[in-house]
Amino acid sequence: MTDSNTFSRRDVLRGLGVGGAALFAGVDPVLAAVQRDAPHGDGDHSVAVTDPVEVESFDGTTIVATLYEPDVSDPQPAVLTTHGWGGTRADREPLARFYASHGYVVLAYDSRGFGASGGQVDVDGPNEVGDAQALLTWLAGRENVVTDGEDDPRVAMDGFSYGGGIQLNTAAEDDRIDALIPRWAWHDLAYSNAPNGVLKSGWAGPLFVSGRQNGDLDPQFLQLAGPALQSGQPSEELLAYYRERSPVSKMADITTPTLTISGWHDRLFWVNEALANWSGIRENDVDSRLLLYDGGHDFEGAPSTPVQEEYIQESVLAWLDIHLRDGDGASDLPTVSVYREATDSFESADTFPPEGFETETFALGDTVDAGDAPYFLLGNGTEYANPTLSFDFPVETETEVVGVPRLTLPTWGAGGQANVFAAVQTVDTDGNATVLKDQVAAGSVQNDGPLELDLVAVETTLQAGETLRVTVALRDGELVDVPVPGVGSDLFEESETPEYLYVTADGDATLEVPVRRA
Template sequence: MHRFAPRLIVVIALLSASAAAAAGSFSKSYQRIGSFDGTQLGALVLVPRDQGPGPFPLVVMPASWSLPNLEYLGRASQMASDGYVVVSYTSRGFWDSAGRIDIAGAATVEDVSAVIDWALAHTPSDPGRIGASGISYGAGTSLLAAGRDSRIKAVAALSGWGDLQASLYANQTTSKQGITLLVAAGTITGRPGPELAQVTARALLNDFDGAVNAVLPVAAERGARSELAHLNANGTAVLLANSYNDGLFPPGQYVEFYKGLTGPRQLMFSHGDHATAELPGALGLPNAVYDATVRWFDHHLKGRANGVPAEPRVKLATPSSGWLGYADWNAVQASPATYVLTKPTGLLVPTGSLAAAASTGWSHGILTAVPTVADSGVVLVSGLLQGLGLPAVASIPLVNRSGAAVWTGPTYASKRVLAGSPSLRVTVTPSQSSVSLFAYLYSVDAAGMGKLLSYKPYSLRNVTARVARTVQIDLEATSAEIPAGHRLALVIDTKDPRYADVTSLAGTVSFSSPASAPSQLLVPLR
């Protein structure tokens, strides 16, 4: 399959170039760019034509994991027609680019700088006005490259990661479905290097912890958090965008990365799953995320006075397609509604309350490894449906209380808007040394049907059994309308099909609320 990929891309690129020639606004060509080590990278190069002599701002676009350089063709064409040199290239090891997949290793990151070198030598690019942008793998690569190459003045990183460990191993919990998806896509469309081969081998043996452990020793240096000091020192303008239900790179890790930036910055969250919010924009379709990306580059590379600096630094999409704006993430989380957890009571379906009054000194236990109807859904599928207004659902009365603890809040008399990251503090006592916990927050109607708002895994590994410990679980950021007549429900169980848990059968977990650290749920409601 790989030997036909270059021919396919050449044909499509030449056809597109013919159409572009008729328009007379830019030229387009397929190039083989030699990287720093001689590795040939397949690239589409778009250069403004009949727009003056230049030099023009340059934007380099590394392709996503498993996708070729055609990924950004629609948006790249629009940018080239507006005076940008754009080089969109297939990431090392995939499709028509040679080399091996190194999971955002040093070579893949250095490729960005090599492409910049080539563009400065072969196109009318301005060395003082260079940007980098990508989706997913291209986003992470762009951020890392910007930290290591001070020539990059602006970045737009869409559906990417700032912390690779927090993405693949959130709270020490491995995303089984996420690893499977990445391994399958990489194996089908590329040539795995030693690390990915090891990850693949462990995943095939159903050893997903082993798969992640193959990457963990280098995870820190493969995430842009390791480049924060350089990004800040360079004053790099960084735009981050992600989806609330991103199944590969969850939004929480982007929040933490954003909070470490000190230069020009903006954070945007939209509804959907991994890359679903911006892929239509990459194809050139109307798209809020890509519109913001182009405006970001227009200001920081062209100097256009388009109002970007005056915009809110944090923008959260609402279900009604509007945007909520905040000065920073602290403003998003300010003045949350506080609910204390009370003891679940009842014979058949014991349920606690999300109450206003303090409640301490109680304890309530569940069995481990008991499946329930509460789960986070299927990676990519559930998040995509969420973006279409069809979130994962669960009947709260049918949640198996032997394997889950449940708390419900008061019924709201009027519509409320949840915007931000709910935060849970709870004291747990496991009977075993390792257990995974999964916390889910639902909006529940009068019939007890809950729509999933947010969730988060949390694993205790190799702890002392039967010793109480207070854990802090920050659920993923979200934005949702809770209609009048609905109420919140919190569910905690020990199994979720999306994750490779460390929960064993025949154990228990007790939840409690000591006076020194009352169990509570904080929800940023408007």
């Protein structure tokens, strides 16, 4: 399944060379969309803008920023924000003006190595953390910023994607931050780029090229990431590099109140990662809240309704009111907010999945006739093998699904490592199948090992007469309904070998799904 907007790994390899800018000409608009904000309503204050502002970082590097100040005479809390990968501080202007119009002093900056800032891109590593700390100190020196002590501003951080990762990494090192709002952030970059060891090359390639085109990348990152794209297999050194720049390696050190915002449709940083951040910070006895909506690093398949935009705006203001202004917004902000597409509304909860959901185990063997041997040949373009295998479970009453499904599938005959892909689908009464949130999970099996795989977190409501389906394949392009714009259907690296795999739908083959029935 290829088209003019789909890049194979060979395309990516060519893109790593001199002709990369021409090859990925269609990628920049997609990555630019990562930077955009939903429309924000204005507050009661007019905003003064100072640009540029230059701040000297810990190592002498110049970090360039824009300062947004409300027309308020008394000192106010501050918000520090930066952009996504490959972006600039200009991308944060709508968000910065939104907060400033509501009375916050906002500093939006070019992350190191991007835009007008100096230095080299270290993938939200120690250097970027040092930059954020220098900017916190700079804010504390402003007369119109409230402080809680010397060099200690009353401040929150808010940002998307790359601008979300820096929040968590900085908070692990610096307790001066009073509140975080990481949107579309990762938990473990090693998992993000290669979940269960399968390279997500459809994202890794364009992001790598975009970083080279729009920033000055650190040589260590270039030396580690380039070969991974060429081979289709990330090295242990690259995975360690990613983990060092991830909350997964420092969860116990993050003690800043955090409102985690993530999108059901995000195919770069799955909701699973937001769940890990939310629960991990919560275990530190810190105010940790979760908001899930139809957003993320996927644009055509993730419409944002006015209900969602308004809810998020109210939530972030309530969050800052709680932790920066000692307000009473806590009563209006649930621990967990889950957007439900069927009702275009948010369900408030104290847990995830929300109350009333129980994990139900579906036996894949129940979909096989008793007289049939429950053995299947899963193929990858071979003549006698199935390109996909599906297991169907009819729904007799209205059934809600919210949470992380888990698939257990005995396999054999791989003769090596096989990359396997799985998706949960709904099938309507006319037989039309839809991949839930366009999400496909990846795993790998060695020789005769079973596939035990947490699928991507999803939400949906099925009506009586519809069908819940799980489908597996050796190529994720066989499963995708909506390609990522500019990237295509194949997000993951296919196995070099084998071309087929035997699958058993016996008693050990199960799909576990969190459900709530009417």
